[in-house]
Amino acid sequence: EAKRNGKSAYARFTPEMGEISHERLQMESLMRKALELGEFELYFQPIVDTASGQAVTAEALIRWNNPTLGLVMPDRFIPLAEETGMITSIGEWVIGEACRAASRWRELGGFDVGVAVNVSPRQFRDPGFTNTVKRALEITGLNASLLELEITERLILDNTIETAEILRQLDHYGVRLSVDDFGTGYSALSYLKSYPFDTLKIDKSFIQDVLTETDDSSLVRAIINMAHSLGLNVVAEGVEEEAQTYFLQTEQCDFSQGYYYSRPLPESAFMDWLRTGKR
Numbered sequence: 001e002a003k004r005n006g007k008s009a010y011a012r013f014t015p016e017m018g019e020i021s022h023e024r025l026q027m028e029s030l031m032r033k034a035l036e037l038g039e040f041e042l043y044f045q046p047i048v049d050t051a052s053g054q055a056v057t058a059e060a061l062i063r064w065n066n067p068t069l070g071l072v073m074p075d076r077f078i079p080l081a082e083e084t085g086m087i088t089s090i091g092e093w094v095i096g097e098a099c100r101a102a103s104r105w106r107e108l109g110g111f112d113v114g115v116a117v118n119v120s121p122r123q124f125r126d127p128g129f130t131n132t133v134k135r136a137l138e139i140t141g142l143n144a145s146l147l148e149l150e151i152t153e154r155l156i157l158d159n160t161i162e163t164a165e166i167l168r169q170l171d172h173y174g175v176r177l178s179v180d181d182f183g184t185g186y187s188a189l190s191y192l193k194s195y196p197f198d199t200l201k202i203d204k205s206f207i208q209d210v211l212t213e214t215d216d217s218s219l220v221r222a223i224i225n226m227a228h229s230l231g232l233n234v235v236a237e238g239v240e241e242e243a244q245t246y247f248l249q250t251e252q253c254d255f256s257q258g259y260y261y262s263r264p265l266p267e268s269a270f271m272d273w274l275r276t277g278k279r
């Protein structure tokens with residue numbers, strides 16, 4: 001019986017494995033052409049001042065529109081882009097495109113709204129990275145303070161000397177630096193005082209149950225107080241309900257982001273939101 005089970009499990013598993021690697025190979029080869037075929041698109045999600053509801057920044061979130069695969073979300077292809085190294089060129093495109101977009105909002109709409117870009121570890125460590133950032137700012141003429149780079153805790157704690165040097169360089173350009181998904185990585189907090197971060201983004205898993213779980217509300221309160229005493233701003237991610245905004249206002253969380261305000265939107269819809277859709 002055990003043997004039969006083992007065998008059937010084996011027989012069931014092999015073709016699936018084959019499919020997984022086939023899917024992976026297919027995705028990889030489609031991804032190689034995606035940039036030149038113009039299949040990537042940035043969506044933008046407002047990050048608002050919690051007290052006023054006014055947008056101050058928009059997070060750029062990549063989407064991949066592929067004729068074969070359909071609309072592919074970043075969690076499905078960014079890890080593969082990281083593994084294969086394609087993240088370097090994709091990430092370069094994202095930074096350039098995000099800076100162009102923020103310049104357009106200013107020029108076409110008169111909006112004083114910055115842009116936040118996610119940076120993955122391999123992209124961050126690429127020797128050309130800081131130069132890519134500098135060039136994107138030069139080409140678009142975007143004020144450096146309107147560009148924010150989001151970096152995860154994991155990256156920060158991986159490789160200290162190199163990381164410190166890159167962060168210092170970026171800070172020197174005047175770009176804003178934020179810690180993304182704060183609270184989900186390691187718990188060593190000492191990096192917060194030695195690195196030039198401006199903002200902590202509290203992971204949405206803490207915000208989700210902030211009204212019902214006292215542990216979560218205590219943690220969020222503690223993170224906000226700690227951040228403020230270190231001179232950092234705080235963004236709450238994943239705000240979906242009005243009641244959460246009252247909590248965050250009471251706790252003086254500087255900024256908020258989430259479906260309650262707006263889902264990530266294609267650029268034209270985002271500009272419409274800026275014009276009319278503020279809550």
Ligand code: C2E
Nearest residue numbers: 061062073074075078094118119120238239240258259264
């Ligand atoms: P992230 O940087 O933490 O981005 C926030 C994610 O939460 C986005 O998912 C956003 O759509 C989602 N979100 C926003 N508000 C809410 C809410 O109220 N409720 C819930 N449940 N979710 C909300 P998305 O767009 O699927 O992106 C997933 C992740 O992919 C991002 O997480 C980021 O780590 C990565 N990513 C996205 N764009 C890029 C990119 O251009 N480059 C790199 N390296 N990574 C990217």
Ligand code: MG
Nearest residue numbers: 059118150180
């Ligand atoms: Mg992010």
Ligand code: MG
Nearest residue numbers: 171175196198
């Ligand atoms: Mg700074």
Ligand code: MG
Nearest residue numbers: 180181203237
């Ligand atoms: Mg996040």
